[in-house]
Amino acid sequence: MRLLFAFGAVFLSFLPGTLSTKQVPVINGIAGGVPNTDKLLVKGETVSPTVTTPGRLRVVENSGVCETTPGVYQASGYGDLTSTQSIWFWFFAARKNPDTAPLALWFNGGPGSSSMIGLFQEHGPCRITNDSSTVVLNPNSWNTEANVLYIDQPVGVGFSHGDTVVGTSQEAASDVWKFLQIFFADARFAKYQPNPLALWTESYGGHYGPTFAAYFLKQNIAIDAGTVSGKKLNLKVLGIGNGITDPLNQYYGYIVYAGSNPYHMLASSSAISSANSSWSSPGGCKDQITSCYNGGSESICTEAQSYCNALILYLLGRNWDLYDVRQRNPDIYPPDFSTYINSVRTKIGAEVIWNQSNTTVYTNFAFAGDWMRNSAPDLEYVINSGVRTLIYDGDADFIVNYVGVESMVDALQSQFTSAYHSQAWTPYEVHGQVTGQYKAAGTFAYLRIYGAGHEVPAYTIGNLGYGEAALQFFNQITSGNNLTSTCNGPCVAARSSSRTSLSIDTVSFVAQVFLLLVLSRSCLTSLMD
Numbered sequence: 001m002r003l004l005f006a007f008g009a010v011f012l013s014f015l016p017g018t019l020s021t022k023q024v025p026v027i028n029g030i031a032g033g034v035p036n037t038d039k040l041l042v043k044g045e046t047v048s049p050t051v052t053t054p055g056r057l058r059v060v061e062n063s064g065v066c067e068t069t070p071g072v073y074q075a076s077g078y079g080d081l082t083s084t085q086s087i088w089f090w091f092f093a094a095r096k097n098p099d100t101a102p103l104a105l106w107f108n109g110g111p112g113s114s115s116m117i118g119l120f121q122e123h124g125p126c127r128i129t130n131d132s133s134t135v136v137l138n139p140n141s142w143n144t145e146a147n148v149l150y151i152d153q154p155v156g157v158g159f160s161h162g163d164t165v166v167g168t169s170q171e172a173a174s175d176v177w178k179f180l181q182i183f184f185a186d187a188r189f190a191k192y193q194p195n196p197l198a199l200w201t202e203s204y205g206g207h208y209g210p211t212f213a214a215y216f217l218k219q220n221i222a223i224d225a226g227t228v229s230g231k232k233l234n235l236k237v238l239g240i241g242n243g244i245t246d247p248l249n250q251y252y253g254y255i256v257y258a259g260s261n262p263y264h265m266l267a268s269s270s271a272i273s274s275a276n277s278s279w280s281s282p283g284g285c286k287d288q289i290t291s292c293y294n295g296g297s298e299s300i301c302t303e304a305q306s307y308c309n310a311l312i313l314y315l316l317g318r319n320w321d322l323y324d325v326r327q328r329n330p331d332i333y334p335p336d337f338s339t340y341i342n343s344v345r346t347k348i349g350a351e352v353i354w355n356q357s358n359t360t361v362y363t364n365f366a367f368a369g370d371w372m373r374n375s376a377p378d379l380e381y382v383i384n385s386g387v388r389t390l391i392y393d394g395d396a397d398f399i400v401n402y403v404g405v406e407s408m409v410d411a412l413q414s415q416f417t418s419a420y421h422s423q424a425w426t427p428y429e430v431h432g433q434v435t436g437q438y439k440a441a442g443t444f445a446y447l448r449i450y451g452a453g454h455e456v457p458a459y460t461i462g463n464l465g466y467g468e469a470a471l472q473f474f475n476q477i478t479s480g481n482n483l484t485s486t487c488n489g490p491c492v493a494a495r496s497s498s499r500t501s502l503s504i505d506t507v508s509f510v511a512q513v514f515l516l517l518v519l520s521r522s523c524l525t526s527l528m529d
Contacts, residue, residue: 022323023113023203023454024399025362030314031322031399034306034366035359052080057186060349067092067125068137074125075189076348079182081155081162087179088152088159088350090116091189092125092143102196102236102478103147107176107212109204109243111169111370112361114158115150116341116354118202121334122457123467123474124150128337135340140457140467142200146478147192149183151176156358159350167364169207169375173215177233184231198237198478203400203454206243207370210378213238217385237478238382239390242400242454246376246408248289251308252279253404258316261403262395262450263325267316278311285312292372301369308372313399322399324453334458376412383414388443390477394452394459395436402448409446416441428473429485433462435469438483445483447473 027033052058059077067074073093078086094101106123108115120128123142126135142148152158153176154166166172184193199216201209216235222228244250255275258266267275279285288304296304313322321331341354365371383389391409393402410421419441428436428447438447449469452459457470476483 023109023117023357024322025110025112025357025359027362027366030310031317032305032309032313032371034302034309035363052078052083052086054080054082055182055185056080057182057188058349059186059188060347061188063344063347063349065344065347066119066135067141067143069095069125072125072143073098076350078160078349078351079179081175081178081182085155085162085175086160086351087155087175088161089179089183090119090150090348092141092148092150094147095141095144097145098147099191100195101146102198103149103192104142104198104200104237104474104478106142106148106150107153107199107201107205107208109202109206109208110157110357110362111154111172111204111207111365112157112358113203114152114354114356116152116158116337117356117455118457119150120337120341122455123470124148127466128335128340130335132335132337133340133343135337138467140465140471142457142471142474144471145475146198147195151179153179154361156361158356158358159345159352159354161352164358164360164364166361167368168370169211169373170215172208173212176212177215177219177230180233181230193231194234196236196478196480197234198239199235200237200239200241200474200478202241202243202456204244204371206240206245206400207373207375209238209240209243210245210375210382213382213387214378217382217387235387236480237388237390238379239392239474239477241392241456242394242397243391243405244371244400245379245405246374246411247304247308247372248286248293248374249376249408249411250400250404251285251289251312253401253407254312254316254398255279257398257401257403261325261401266320266325266398271315275312275316278307278315289372292369293374296369298367298369301372302367305366305369305371317398320398321453322397323455324396325398326396326453334455376408380412380414383412383416383444386443388477388480390445390447390473390483392447392449392456392473394449394454394456396452396459397454399454406446406448414444416444420444420446427485428469428483429487430464430469430472431486432488433464433469435461435464440483445477447483 024031027035057079059075061075076090080086106118108117125141127138152160154172155162156164183189216233220232223232259272285308292301292304321327321329393405395402423439425437427434428438436449449456451461457467460466
C-alpha cells in the first residue's frame with residue numbers, strides 16, 4: 001500500500017494550485033485520496049461539555065435561526081446514542097400542513113462531511129449569501145411541503161461529537177437507525193413516525209442511501225418477526241444526487257466525461273490516454289476494483305481507492321473545479337458558511353466548533369475500503385421492495401459525473417430494468433423551462449439536470465430561482481408521485497430542449513473514437529522515435 005501512496009506524492013509536483021475542499025476531503029492534494037498514515041479507529045475523541053442523556057434527545061426549540069417564516073416550528077440538538085456518542089440534528093417542520101406532510105431525512109457525503117452543507121448551501125430554509133457571513137430566507141426550501149431532518153453523521157462529523165469508531169456505511173446505517181429510534185420516541189416528534197419517510201442524500205450518499213435504506217427495511221422485517229425491538233420506519237422514498245454507488249461501472253465515466261461533455265475538454269489528450277491506460281492495463285484500476293468486489297480485503301479496496309483517485313480522478317480533473325467544470329479550480333461557489341454557523345452555535349444548542357469534514361471519520365472509511373465497495377445490490381433491493389427511487393445528477397459535475405452515474409443506472413438489475421431500458425429520454429420542464437431530461441419506469445426514475453454542479457439545488461437555469469427545479473422534483477417524488485413537467489400553460493409533449501445534450505451512448509461513442517485517435521497518435525509517435 002505504501003507504494004501506492006507514493007503516487008500521491010508524485011502527482012503533487014504537478015499541482016496547479018490548491019484543490020477546493022468541499023464534500024470530498026482532499027488528502028495529499030488528491031480529492032478522495034488515502035491518508036499516508038495508519039488506520040485510525042479512535043476512541044476517546046469525546047467532547048461532552050454537558051451531561052449526556054443516553055437514549056434521549058437534548059433539544060433547543062424555535063431558536064429563530066435560519067427559518068424565519070412565521071409559525072414554522074424548528075428544533076436542533078443532540079440524540080445521545082451513548083454517554084460518549086452524540087449525533088447532531090436540525091429539524092424544520094413543513095411550511096404547509098406539517099402534521100400530515102412527509103418526513104425527509106438529509107445526509108451529505110464525504111465520507112465525513114456535514115449535512116449542514118445541504119442546509120445552508122442547497123435546500124434549507126435559509127441560504128448562505130456570497131459574503132459568507134449572512135443568510136437569506138430560501139423560497140425554494142425543501143421544507144416548503146415536507147418536514148426535513150438534517151443529520152450530522154457518523155459521530156464526529158459536523159456538530160456531532162464523541163467516540164469516532166464508525167468506518168463503513170453499514171456501521172453508519174446502524175447508528176442512524178438508533179438515532180431515529182431515539183428521535184421518534186420523543187413526544188415532540190412521535191407524531192411524524194407514521195408519516196411517509198423519504199431518505200435523500202448526495203455524493204458519498206451513493207453508498208449511504210442504498211445501505212441505510214436497505215438496513216431500515218430489513219430492521220422493519222426483523223421487528224415484525226419479533227427478533228428486534230423498535231419502531232418501524234415508514235420508508236417510501238429514496239433520492240440520491242450525484243452519488244458514487246458502483247465504482248466498477250462509474251469510474252470509466254471520468255475518462256469519457258473528460259474527453260466529451262456538454263462544456264469543454266477537461267484534460268489534454270496525453271492525460272486522457274494515461275488515465276485510460278491506468279484504467280485498463282493489467283493490475284490497473286478496473287482490475288483492482290474487480291478484486292475489491294470479489295471479496296477483496298480492506299487493504300485491496302483501500303489500494304484501489306488510492307490508485308484510481310490519483311491516476312484517473314485527480315489527473316483528469318485537477319485543472320477545473322471538480323464540482324462544476326465550467327469554473328477553474330478553485331471555485332468559491334457555493335460560498336463557505338463556517339463563520340456564520342459557528343457564530344450561531346450557542347443559539348442552536350451546538351456544543352463543539354463546526355467543521356465541514358472530519359479527517360478521522362474519512363480515514364476510518366478509507367482504511368475500511370468502503371469507497372470502492374459495491375452498493376448497487378442494496379439499491380436493487382430497495383427498488384424491488386417498492387421504495388420510490390430517484391437518481392439525479394447535475395451535468396456540470398465531474399467528481400461524480402452523469403456519464404458514470406448513467407452507466408451505473410443502466411447496469412442495475414431490478415423489476416423495472418427492461419421497462420427502463422425501453423424508455424426514450426423525456427424533457428423535464430419546470431414552469432415551461434427545460435431543466436433536464438429523464439427516464440422512468442414503475443417507481444424508479446433517473447434525472448439529468450442541465451447546468452448544475454455537484455450540489456444540484458445550489459444552481460439555477462434560465463429565469464428560475466436557485467433550487468427551483470430541485471424543489472419541483474423533490475416535492476413530486478417525496479409526495480409519492482412520478483416526475484412530471486410543469487408548464488406556463490399547456491405542456492407541449494414534443495417540446496425539445498433549447499440546448500444540446502448528448503446521450504450517454506453518444507458521449508461514450510465520441511469518447512471511444514477520441515481515445516482511439518489518441519492511442520493511435522501515441523503509437524505513431526513511438527514508431528517515429
